[in-house]
Amino acid sequence: MNAEAKRWFPNSMPAPMVDHHTLPWWQACAEHKLTAQRCTKCNHAQIPPAPICSECRGNAFEMTELNGKGTLYTYSAVHQPVSMEQTLPFIIAVIELDTSGTPCKNSVRLMSNIVDADESELAIGKPVEVVWETMSDMVSLPRFRFS
């Protein structure tokens, strides 16, 4: 079994709800590509993708692939189940994503999870890297572990 096939959360977790603008981000996730929406006019990076750049109000974008690295911005170990079958506690985390090596002018944060970590290891500022959880052929979720 390769590492990519590892599972941390059950399929009964809430599934993504998408609109016209966020669907491309999720489609990239299905290919295990972590992306940010980049404004081609001012290089502002934003997640979730939107119809307009909140910095320059431009409306031309590219989905820019990121390197999957980041740091832990904040977190909470949650002891209430969201799905009946999940292991508790689970870690909700905000990840500050590294956009270096791309034209993006800013880093951008993503709400996600820390996996494969003990609660005592959690600390703001620690480096993390993406690991993919394949939920189905259509849906993969970017989670993070300490690197």
Place this chain on the structure above:
Amino acid sequence: MSRKAHIVGVGESQYTKWGKIGDITEHALAHQAIMKAVADAGLSVDDVDGLASFAEDRNEAIFIAAELGLPELRFGNMVWMPGGGGGCAAVSNAAMAVETGQAEVVVVYRSLCQGQFMRFGHAAELMANNAGAAAEPPPVSFSQANTLMLAAMGMVMPFGMLTGAAAFALPFRRHMHKYGTTSEHLGKIAVTFREHANNNPRAVLKDKPLTLEQHQASRMIADPFRLFDCCMENDGACAVVITTEERAKDLAKARGRTPVEIVATVQGAPKGYSFGSFTNANIDDDIYATGGTEQMANRLWQKADMKPSDIDVAQIYDHFTGSVLMQLEDFGFCKRGEGGDFIDSGALSVKGGSLPTNTSGGSLSEAYMHGLNHVLEGARSLWGESCNPVKDAKACLVTSAAGVPSSAILLRAN
């Protein structure tokens, strides 16, 4: 005479634990609270010509007006977004309506019989139950977000972000990291509000004392928030009646009360805030570890030509203890990062504190009515009708939920 908006009456139904009110519908409970508040003001239901609400109210003003037989509905209005950020904004909208002459008597109401409905945080149970009912659960797929709120939630729910506890733990965790704030600071907030509730016959937790030791031993919900850091979920309804100064003066006189003026109101959110820490991982770093209400607070002080030291009593929205602490900083009662010291000083207690706060017990200990009960208590604290009276209180700050787009009002006894 002036049309400046005043609060003239307040009323509520019985408050109970979540799901305990099953023999009366949520909108019927709203009628109870509205009629009690109107009677408290010395008015008749026939005098009401406006209704205002918030938090995706299931009980739309047009139907409440029709059911109550209001002679004419001249103003019906609701503040955007779910949750408790809009309570004071609903009061603000009511005040605008009377001050601009759109209506004479506007009632702000909130009714919650959550056991009769599926609450948002419980959606997972519903989904799990549905999934369990199917012989073979379908593969994980996408569904369409039909509102901007669902599109925003749809980005974070797959990671398990469904509850307020988790949403507001995130900024408070950073506050702890930056300033050394502790769980004990939070415990002292919970204990103080419970002491206030222990004197309040309306409080759901009136007969449940709470110690700091019990707080520290209570189970973790979303680290660092323990059980007693989280507000209750309750059934009940409450309402507030707002009218012009001209009418308020006569009504107050008849009731032997001091007129309570809505001096200033504010609502809103910082740049790019969307639904705050619930959905937005990209709140500006400068304000991430705050309640997000500092800008708004500064506007409020400016509009009212008042300052934090003018406030005698405060009703601060307390869905979570950490949000109280960060709002106290936002509103300038202490410096940024010094909320823990401020709590340690005993400031929030009605027994000699410098800023008696949540004199009814708040959402943590009186009832969770999305914070509209804080407005009721604000008026009572200035009428001298609080269960925990603050002697000669003349000015009261009332705030709504922080960490999401918020609102606040300043009340003054004239």
